[in-house]
Amino acid sequence: MFEKEQQAIEAHIQRYCIEHGLPEPGKINWAPIPFAGEWGISTSFFKLAAQEARLVKERTGQSLNVQQRAQEIAEGIANSLPELAGFTRYEAVRGYLDLFFSTAVFTQRVVDSILALGENFGRGDPKGERIMVEYAQPNTHHSFHIGHFRNAILGEALARLVEFAGFETIRASYPGDIGLGVITVVWAYQKFYLGQEPEGVHERGQWLLKIYVEATNLLTPKENETPEEKARREAFEAERREFYRRWDAGDPEVRELWLRTRRWSLDELQAILDMLDIHIDVWFFESEVDEFAKEIVEELIEKGIADDERPQGGAVIVKIDEKLGLKKEKYRTNVILRSDGTTLYLTKDLALAKIKFERYQVDRSLYVIDVRQSLHMQQTYKILELMGFPQAEKCYHLGYGFVSLPEGAMSARKGRVVLFKDVADEAIRRVLAVIAEKNPGMPESQRMDVARQVGLGALAYAMLSVDNNKDIVFDMDAALNFDGRTAPYIQNAYVRANSILRKAGGIPVQASFDYQLTPHEVQLIDLISRFPAIVQQAAQEYKPLYIASYAYELASTFHSLYHVVPVLQAESETMRDARLRLVAAARQTLRNALRLLDIQAPEVM
RNA sequence: GCCCGCGUAGCUCAGUGGAUUAGAGCAUUUGCUUGCGGAGCAAAGGGUCGCGUGUUCGAGUCGCGCCGCGGGCGCCA
Numbered sequence: 001m002f003e004k005e006q007q008a009i010e011a012h013i014q015r016y017c018i019e020h021g022l023p024e025p026g027k028i029n030w031a032p033i034p035f036a037g038e039w040g041i042s043t044s045f046f047k048l049a050a051q052e053a054r055l056v057k058e059r060t061g062q063s064l065n066v067q068q069r070a071q072e073i074a075e076g077i078a079n080s081l082p083e084l085a086g087f088t089r090y091e092a093v094r095g096y097l098d099l100f101f102s103t104a105v106f107t108q109r110v111v112d113s114i115l116a117l118g119e120n121f122g123r124g125d126p127k128g129e130r131i132m133v134e135y136a137q138p139n140t141h142h143s144f145h146i147g148h149f150r151n152a153i154l155g156e157a158l159a160r161l162v163e164f165a166g167f168e169t170i171r172a173s174y175p176g177d178i179g180l181g182v183i184t185v186v187w188a189y190q191k192f193y194l195g196q197e198p199e200g201v202h203e204r205g206q207w208l209l210k211i212y213v214e215a216t217n218l219l220t221p222k223e224n225e226t227p228e229e230k231a232r233r234e235a236f237e238a239e240r241r242e243f244y245r246r247w248d249a250g251d252p253e254v255r256e257l258w259l260r261t262r263r264w265s266l267d268e269l270q271a272i273l274d275m276l277d278i279h280i281d282v283w284f285f286e287s288e289v290d291e292f293a294k295e296i297v298e299e300l301i302e303k304g305i306a307d308d309e310r311p312q313g314g315a316v317i318v319k320i321d322e323k324l325g326l327k328k329e330k331y332r333t334n335v336i337l338r339s340d341g342t343t344l345y346l347t348k349d350l351a352l353a354k355i356k357f358e359r360y361q362v363d364r365s366l367y368v369i370d371v372r373q374s375l376h377m378q379q380t381y382k383i384l385e386l387m388g389f390p391q392a393e394k395c396y397h398l399g400y401g402f403v404s405l406p407e408g409a410m411s412a413r414k415g416r417v418v419l420f421k422d423v424a425d426e427a428i429r430r431v432l433a434v435i436a437e438k439n440p441g442m443p444e445s446q447r448m449d450v451a452r453q454v455g456l457g458a459l460a461y462a463m464l465s466v467d468n469n470k471d472i473v474f475d476m477d478a479a480l481n482f483d484g485r486t487a488p489y490i491q492n493a494y495v496r497a498n499s500i501l502r503k504a505g506g507i508p509v510q511a512s513f514d515y516q517l518t519p520h521e522v523q524l525i526d527l528i529s530r531f532p533a534i535v536q537q538a539a540q541e542y543k544p545l546y547i548a549s550y551a552y553e554l555a556s557t558f559h560s561l562y563h564v565v566p567v568l569q570a571e572s573e574t575m576r577d578a579r580l581r582l583v584a585a586a587r588q589t590l591r592n593a594l595r596l597l598d599i600q601a602p603e604v605m
Numbered sequence: 606g607c608c609c610g611c612g613u614a615g616c617u618c619a620g621u622g623g624a625u626u627a628g629a630g631c632a633u634u635u636g637c638u639u640g641c642g643g644a645g646c647a648a649a650g651g652g653u654c655g656c657g658u659g660u661u662c663g664a665g666u667c668g669c670g671c672c673g674c675g676g677g678c679g680c681c682a
Contacts, residue, residue: 029621031621031623031624033624042624044623044624046623046662046663047662049662050661050662050663053662064662065662066662066663067662067663069662070662093624094624094625095623095624095662096623096624098624139682176682179681179682180681181682286682314679314680315679315680316680317679317680318679319679328607329607329608329678330607330608331608332607332608332678332679333679334679334680335679335680336679336680337680338680339680340680342680344680344681344682345681345682346682370682371609371610371676371677372676372677373677373682374608374609374610374676374677375608375609375677375678376677376682378608378609399609399610401610401611401675401676402676431644434644438642438643438644439642439644454644465618465619465630466617466618466619467618467619469610469611470610470611470618471611471675471676473617475617478617478631481630481631482644483630483631483644483645484629484630484631485618485619485629485630485631486630486644488644489630489644489645491644492642492644492645493645495642495644496641496642496645497641499641499642500641503641504641537621545619549619549620549629552629552630553629556629559645559646560645560646560647562641562642562645562646563637563645563646563647564646564647566640566641567641568640568641569640569641583641604642605642605644
């Protein structure tokens with residue numbers, strides 16, 4: 001906001017150092033002054049003083065007190081700085097040079113700029129780079145559970161973040177639509193449940209999960225199995241394997257059953273993504289990259305990257321450490337083609353990456369995948385590097401911790417799965433109950449929409465307000481608590497701001513902040529002015545958490561101000577107009593931050 | 606054995622090498638509603654930042670060594 005003035009100050013510091021025989025200060029790092037009623041920017045001189053102390057020690061053998069010298073330098077600069085428009089005073093405190101902004105000028109610049117930019121406030125300049133974010137990769141023929149939800153919401157928040165920060169962004173989904181688990185369901189459907197599928201997108205999706213659990217039970221060896229049971233189980237097992245073989249051979253009947261049941265899973269997935277306002281640009285299916293993956297195996301053998309041990313009855317492998325010339329084991333060795341000639345997950349990931357780089361021309365590829373696949377992803381990137389893809393070093397695995405339940409890890413077979421749809425329904429039910437209590441006047445027609453915004457927002461925030469690598473133990477009551485550090489708390493700040501502006505009849509077109517601002521106002525201005533920098537930092541580090549923390553802090557600051565500082569009843573017309581514009585700017589910033597988290601900002605709640 | 610992650614208040618978690626006294630939320634205790642919506646605000650108690658040792662003017666933050674927990678490690682995904 002004060003870039004020009006800041007440059008003049010930096011030039012002054014450079015001159016001061018030369019004139020006083022001090023070492024070259026180098027790049028000057030500015031940080032906000034910790035809030036104490038007013039605000040501004042500061043820099044410290046510890047490094048410079050330490051550098052000087054070293055030089056003096058070398059020349060004269062004397063030791064300088066670094067703390068004291070830093071303070072002396074800061075004082076010298078503070079006293080010699082000429083007056084600058086936009087700044088009120090300079091202070092030297094314990095080695096820091098503090099420059100205090102003129103509140104009126106700064107505030108007006110911030111507020112005017114936010115209200116002019118609107119939903120684009122915080123958006124970064126185009127980076128000229130294309131990113132693909134891969135997330136939402138559930139297996140088909142299962143149902144969408146709370147762990148899938150973490151993946152989807154984290155991926156979407158990441159996509160929104162990098163897009164807003166200035167990257168051209170493509171959202172990709174990669175469902176696992178084939179494999180033994182999938183075939184198990186198709187087989188069991190054909191054998192036991194053909195044509196018995198229920199109506200309803202979610203019911204049908206969840207029904208497939210039930211079939212999977214039952215089928216897996218039938219196929220799992222039991223203790224104290226009678227010979228008859230054993231024979232039956234083995235017969236089933238043979239049928240299942242035969243089903244897989246027929247799928248692989250392209251048998252029309254099996255393919256049709258597979259596509260039909262897959263459709264039900266994808267319909268359910270689509271319904272949930274719609275509910276979450278997630279719009280995938282590109283769908284890749286595991287079954288579709290298989291052929292291409294086999295070609296890559298041949299390519300790797302030809303290039304001498306892979307070793308073909310098939311003549312010895314083995315598989316095709318890549319000795320990654322050896323090919324990279326590493327002495328110690330790090331990426332180890334990986335199989336890319338089974339001895340029976342079928343591909344593996346890794347092989348398909350190589351194929352998919354190649355498609356991303358060549359067909360979609362992506363410069364940077366992000367993978368939102370469970371942290372347990374960390375080694376696997378590193379191996380993939382290293383093989384891509386060996387294949388000569390320069391984009392390999394811009395591949396990033398956002399590994400997130402897994403979601404478990406208070407009773408332990410989720411397990412469909414043990415019937416221990418929390419389905420997202422059930423949680424979402426419960427969340428909406430609870431919000432409706434709160435609305436009935438707190439806002440009985442809300443029209444019926446509006447209640448469902450608001451309940452959805454608040455309920456789903458609470459769930460999203462529960463997932464995004466924890467750092468990526470942390471495991472989450474999902475507790476329904478904790479996730480649906482609407483007090484404290486939650487989405488409803490943030491949404492409520494937005495609603496309150498909205499309510500003030502509605503009562504005021506709109507936002508004044510212009511206002512001056514030339515009055516004594518209260519500490520609450522200053523703190524709010526300070527925070528909203530930092531939003532663009534937070535966006536860049538969060539995008540740089542791929543951490544939606546920074547936005548989640550920021551949004552909470554902003555809401556908290558607004559709630560405090562709301563309580564203490566009168567807006568509509570301000571003591572003068574000037575102050576009323578100024579505060580209305582400030583409230584509008586805060587509302588806009590809250591909205592923009594929430595949008596990055598895929599959380600809606602309701603007008604009322 | 607090797608690799609990755611984690612260890613901060615009773616619980617769940619934040620914390621760019623730099624700002625008096627390490628911060629939030631939940632839980633506990635107390636106060637605030639004839640004011641703009643109380644899904645709120647204000648406040649109190651609660652900490653050997655796993656242990657040790659370096660680097661540094663300065664370490665919760667960086668290095669090294671331990672301890673503890675979780676995850677991963679050639680034909681699963």
